[in-house]
Amino acid sequence: xxxxxxxxxxxxxxxxxxxxxxxLFCERDDRVLFSGLDFHxxxxxxxxxxxxxxxGKTTLLRILCGLNSNYEGELFWQGVPIDxxxxxxxxxxxxxxxxxxxxxxxxxxxxLRWSCAxxxxxxxxxxxxxxxxxxxxxxxxxxxxxxxxGQQQRVSLARLLISPARLWVLDEPFTTLxxxxxxxxxxxxxxxxxxxxAVLVTTxxxxxVPCELRRLNLDTEGVRLDAASA
Amino acid sequence: xxxxxxxxxxxxxxxxxxxxxxxxxxxxxxxxxALKRRNDLLNPLMFFLIVVSLFxxxxxxxxxxxxxxxxxxxxxxxxxxxxxxxxxLYRADYEDGSLEQLLLSPQPLYFLVLAKNxxxxxVSGLPVVLLSPLxxxxxxxxxxxxxxxxxxxxxxxxxxxxxxxxxxALTVGLGSRGLILAVIVLxxxxxxxxxxxxxxxxxSLGLPLAMxxxxxxALLALSLSLAPLASAAALKISVN
Numbered sequence: 323x324x325x326x327x328x329x330x331x332x333x334x335x336x337x338x339x340x341x342x343x344x345x346l347f348c349e350r351d352d353r354v355l356f357s358g359l360d361f362h363x364x365x366x367x368x369x370x371x372x373x374x375x376x377x378g379k380t381t382l383l384r385i386l387c388g389l390n391s392n393y394e395g396e397l398f399w400q401g402v403p404i405d406x407x408x409x410x411x412x413x414x415x416x417x418x419x420x421x422x423x424x425x426x427x428x429x430x431x432x433x434l435r436w437s438c439a440x441x442x443x444x445x446x447x448x449x450x451x452x453x454x455x456x457x458x459x460x461x462x463x464x465x466x467x468x469x470x471x472g473q474q475q476r477v478s479l480a481r482l483l484i485s486p487a488r489l490w491v492l493d494e495p496f497t498t499l500x501x502x503x504x505x506x507x508x509x510x511x512x513x514x515x516x517x518x519x520a521v522l523v524t525t526x527x528x529x530x531v532p533c534e535l536r537r538l539n540l541d542t543e544g545v546r547l548d549a550a551s552a
Numbered sequence: 553x554x555x556x557x558x559x560x561x562x563x564x565x566x567x568x569x570x571x572x573x574x575x576x577x578x579x580x581x582x583x584x585x586a587l588k589r590r591n592d593l594l595n596p597l598m599f600f601l602i603v604v605s606l607f608x609x610x611x612x613x614x615x616x617x618x619x620x621x622x623x624x625x626x627x628x629x630x631x632x633x634x635x636x637x638x639x640x641l642y643r644a645d646y647e648d649g650s651l652e653q654l655l656l657s658p659q660p661l662y663f664l665v666l667a668k669n670x671x672x673x674x675v676s677g678l679p680v681v682l683l684s685p686l687x688x689x690x691x692x693x694x695x696x697x698x699x700x701x702x703x704x705x706x707x708x709x710x711x712x713x714x715x716x717x718x719x720x721a722l723t724v725g726l727g728s729r730g731l732i733l734a735v736i737v738l739x740x741x742x743x744x745x746x747x748x749x750x751x752x753x754x755x756s757l758g759l760p761l762a763m764x765x766x767x768x769x770a771l772l773a774l775s776l777s778l779a780p781l782a783s784a785a786a787l788k789i790s791v792n
Contacts, residue, residue, distance in 0.1 A: 387656060388656070389652060389655065389656070389791055389792070390792055391788075391792060392792065409658050410658075412656055412657065412658040413658035415656060417652065417653075417656050419649050419652050420649075421647070421648060421649030421652070422648070422649055423648060423649035423650045423652060423653045424648060424649075424650075425581075425585065425644065425645075425648055425650055426648065427585050427588045427589060428581070428584065428585060428588070432581065432584060435577065435581075436577050436578065436580075436581040437650070437653050439573050439574055439576075439577030439578075440574050440577070440578075440653060440654065440656075440657035440658075440659065440664075441657065441658065443570075443573060465588075
């Protein structure tokens, strides 16, 4: 890990947050999921969105990405309203939903070739390296329908290694992973944060990342933020 | 973990990507999926073949009678074959989450949707166009109408894919769609059917065809420029 990018990003992060939400309000089926929700996420931070089932974690992440527009409030990317410059926001965003975005007919490599080409130019070498570091070395040319759920999840996660995105939004990325996979992913999150990236993640798993971990709890009344180091 | 695989540029800005790269990758992916799922590739074509060959059995085997209905039969079957395969356009992507990835691409959605529509046409429309002379022969279509049939199908079938895409994009999020897709798509595509079939019928009467070609061309230009925008907007609503 080189020190210079870290330093430059570090100073920028101190001035303005990467992602900021102000007085977010969302209602679904006549039930208020959250109201008056404020949060900000700086470069170098990992934020865990917590809450019981149905508390609106996935909805919040989809709102942030622009996949859900049933909300009120304001969203800012690097201080600019996201609606004004959606393109540069999307260029910095990597979203992995709980539907993994892996076509079952295609092979792992074919899947990654497409999903990465949507975001940045990518070489086959980078794809193979990413698959290898996620323990899928021999699986690049196997159709994804012949893989287990955890392996498909890993194919999807390989995007994290290839993507140039600065903001990672991950919806339940740990669900189907085994113990080693969980460790590897936690390591990836910390590595991304150390490079000045930001991570927003929902999980019921007790995150153990060697970097600053902030929590956003959607169950708590009034929705408050508490910082905690793990 | 490979550290060099992470490629955030020093200033934190991601590497730019050209729209063409994303367009090409999307088209390639859809063609690859179609090739791997032979059924999807063959179904519309088999359907087209079966429907057309049922007419001589069901209506009449009299060459004169068949000549009269040949143009309409081929065109109706082409329309139905195109509709049959429409569902493949976004359904699987919606279910496995690829559609969300597509919508979150920084590239203009217009081109990505266009790539998918072109892919659909190459798989479902083009084979029908190529097969049509054979079926026209079966139906005793007069010799001078062959080229007109092929040419009108060539202009018309992309319109079917492009307009059909709007309907699929609107309904892809619905659990049970039933006939709603046909209700949305048919009013948009019926003009193509009318003009196309009329053009082929008019050749035999020695009438000028310029108007038919211009109308089909205009429909193609209209759908090429506007339909992907409508599909993109509809997809955004569907994943909402």
